[in-house]
Each structure stands twice: as C-alpha cells, then as structure tokens.
Amino acid sequence: MLKMNYVKSLNFSYDYAELLKKIIKETSYETYLHSQRLKGPAFQLGKYLNLNKQQLDEVILLAELHDLGKIVIDNNILAKKGPLNNEEWARVKEHSQMGFQLAYNSLEIINVAQGILTHHEWWNGEGYPFGIGGESIPLIARIIAIVDAYDVMKYVRNYQQAMSKEKIIEELINSAGSQFDPELIGLFIELIL
Template sequence: MTEETLKEGVVYTEGIRYKKDKCPVNVLIRSVSIGKEGEVVGGYGIYTDITKIKKYEKKLEYLSIYDALTGVFNFNYFENKIREYKEKKDLQFGLIMCDLNGLKLINDTLGHTSGDEFLKIFADILKKSVRGNDIIARIGGDEFVVILPQVNNREEIKKIMERIKENIEKYNQAIQNKILRLSVALGCSIGDNKEIDKILKEADDAMYRNKLLTKESSKRQLLSVLMAMLSERDFVTSGHTQRVADLCKKIAQKIELDEDKKSKLVLLAEVHDLGKIAIPDHILKKPGKLTAEEWEIMKSHTEKGYPIALNSHELSDIADLILKHHERWDGKGYPLGLKEEKIPIECRILSLVDAYDAMMSKRPYNQPKSKEESIEELKRCAGIQFDPYLTEVLLNILYEEV
C-alpha cells in the first residue's frame, strides 16, 4: 500500500504485470485503503486488464500522424510540420509534389483493392528513392509530397526526382500486370521558411503543368493495356471485333447513317465490352449457365465501362453508347430499360450484329449455331429484342451474301 493511497483513500494508476507465460498485460490498478475508527488498518488493490484499450490508443496515436494504407505520414502530420517550419529561423528546404496518373481508371476497372495496391507500390518506390531524413506524406487520394530538409540547390532535388523516375521505370519493366504501370507527375520547389506558401504553390503549379503534359498519354497507354487484357481474358478477339465492325458498317451504309454516327458505331464495335475488364474471371469464363447473382455481376459491365470511357479523351464521345448497348427494343434490356427508338441507333445496330456474331461463335456458355439457325433466331427476336426495321436490313445483307 503506497503512502498516497493511505492519504487519499483510493488511487488509480497504470502498470504492466506478467502472466505465467511471461506475456505482458497492461493493467489499471485501483488501490483502496481500509479504515477502522478513523485509522487506516490495511488496503487492497483491484487489477483490470486494459491491454485492448492500450492497443487501441496506440493505433489512434499512429493514425493521427500516419496514412493507414501506405504507412507514410498523413496530411495532418504534413500540416503540422509546415507549421513547425514557419516558426524556425533561417531554414531552407525543398518540396517535391507527386500526383499519380490513372488511379481513378484502375479503381473503376479493377476495383479499389487494386487501386490501393497501386498507391502502396508508389509509396514504396518513394521510400527507396529519397534520403533517410526526407519526409514523405500522402496529402490526398493520389497526391504525395516529399519534404527535403537540408538541400542547397534545385539540382539536388532534381537528382532525387530522377531516382524516383528511374525506380518507377524499373518497376514498370518488371511487372506482368501492365495495367498497374506507374505514371506520375512531379513538381519541385526550394526556398526558406519565410516564403513557405510560395514554395508550396510553386511546387504544386510545376506538378500540375507536368500532369497536363503526361495525363492524356498515360490514359491512352492504360486504355491500350485494358483492351489487350480484355482480348486475352474474353472471347473479344480481333476476329470477332473486325467481323462486328464490318457488318455494322454495311448496315450503316444501307440505311445511310450520317458519318458522325457511323464513326461512333465503328468505335463502339471495337470497345463496347470494355467494362468486362472489371468482371472476375470465374464469371467471365464460366463454361456453364451463370447463377442469378453472377448474371447481375456480368450485366454490370455496361455501367463499369461507362466511367472508363468517360475518363478517356478518345472514348468520351461514346461513353453513353457503351452504357446503353445492351438495351432491348421491348424495354427489357439493361441497365436503364430504354425502349424502341429511345435507344440510340448505334446501340440498336450493335446489339443486333453482336448477337448474330455471338450465335455463330464458340463461347464458354454455348455452342455455335449454323447461319440458317442464326437467321431464324434473328427473325424470332425481331420486334422483341431487336429493332424490327434494322433486323430486316441485316437479313437482306445476309441473304445477299448467300
């Protein structure tokens, strides 16, 4: 019993005790004195296991300064460090602003798990590239900053930036999943703590200029990789795409479709199933019939393809067509349930031609039909699944080929 307990009656304190297996336990100790006729005659202690609470406190303390995903410092720590720098005298330092290209596209196609992996990979590359006393912080979804204390000139900063670029290039050459290729916009600045706001703005402006120069090329590269991956994973081979595009052009010519819609139709024929890149292989390649739950996931490829196309300069004009290419004439299609001529004509042509080519092609889920069987199927679905007028146009083209 401590002297303090004797005076106060009850005292709380924390400590560490050990189990029989020598495992430490955090405990809250409540020391209570026992009195009799105004005198303290003894006392006792109550021990409460608070190990879980202490672990939680440590976790909260960690999360207050570190980014939970990447392990680098977070925005809160960065702000406090800048505030600390402002209060010091004659301190010169540098900044490197970093903005990852393509994170949104990866999140939209492969999901946020892949996007998180993308961020962790880049954080690891930054750790390898900077000096031991440099400070890395994640200050936004895809934005990082490196604080460089004790730099003498801009050339020193540029050397660090070159190391970042070299390590990114090494990573890109080594990976097999090319969609996870890294592309980053960098900007730097240097100055003393009397002009911190100016340093921040200069580095941010330089990074943004660099991002404008690299953004579109990065998107084009990612889009090419996506289409190549889709070709490997799905039945969308170059032969299928070419056949569909050729037949779409024939229909467009027969109905005298205007050139703008014709060009969109041909592009749509090439990339309409882009969203399937986000569909799991066990569903995409399943040889048997899909379950109701699997079918709902498969149908989501139109909605997954829409933001990918919208985020691409080359495909933004047909993003709406990608979303609607599985609508049906009777309104029972997906995802919007559009009916008849409310469905864009490019989508009506594509769905007709794509279905015809699918009937005659070997797929994981069906055996190919003969041309005669496929023609009969088109006739049966005219006015139900397909535009009846366009179906008639396609049938005439097919009869001419015979």
C-alpha cells in the first residue's frame, strides 16, 4: 500500500510538471522555445560539474519552468516593444515568486520551485526577489541564471537585437562576480562558447 502511494505521488509530480510545461507552451510559445533552448547548455554545464542524475533532472526541469510565473503576467507587458515603465517592470519581477507558488504545489519538485524563485538573484546580493547572494543561491538556479542570460542575449527579443558571440562573452565576463557566479561563468564560456 505504501509503495503504491509513493508511485502515485511520483506520477502526480511528473504529471504536474508536464501540465506546467504544457501551460507554458500554450500560453507563450516564445517562452516555451526559450526554455527549450536552455536545456542543452544547462545539461552540459551540470554534467561538467558532476551533478548526479537527480540534480541533472532538476536543472533540466528548471530550464523548462524557470519562467513559469510569466503565465500570469499580462501579455501586453511581456510583448511590449519598448522599455517597460517602473510599474510594468515591477510586475515582471514578480514572475519568479508567482512561478514558485505554482510549482510549490508538488513537493517532489520543491528544489525546482526554489530554483524558479531564486534564478534572478545575483551573486553579489543585488538580485530579486530577496537579495540573497553567493552560494546561498541554489546551484541549479545559478546555472540557469547564466544560461538564461546567454539565451536572451543570443536571440532577438521584443526589446533588443541579438548580440554577437564576442559581445555576449564580454557581457558575461563583465557580470562575473556581480550578477553571476564567477567560477560558473568561466566554465560556461570554456564549455559552451
């Protein structure tokens, strides 16, 4: 009986994660494509760091769900062509907390929920939503922060043009130790770029 409940629990977490991914895909195909592009580099970096299978699975799921909270933000804000005003930017910054609340409903993906919550925290403590820094930020969130920024710079967005590989490397190096874990930035540039 206990084993059956455990299996049902695992099925629920899998089904719930699949449901969340489907909602992202149906709500914003652009966000879905962005999330899919993160999986490869996140996996490569995690593999190089010798993450175990569970951690690798979590980093892949975090790649897919990191922007989950954007499903509750007005699409007019997300698709805006020009710069966001202060009120719009404040609303966008809530997406990590909203995504956490949605993912937290499944205890089996609690580490992923924590990653959703903290993937915009900065190494120097100047990120959001809490202003935590350094190794207080979960490793999977630090990985996704780098891969997310890389993807945003590499591809055309509503609000910016794609950057060259050289410019991306320059931006990542300049943000090492402030926005990003400096050790991970070095590895990312060496492995991926």
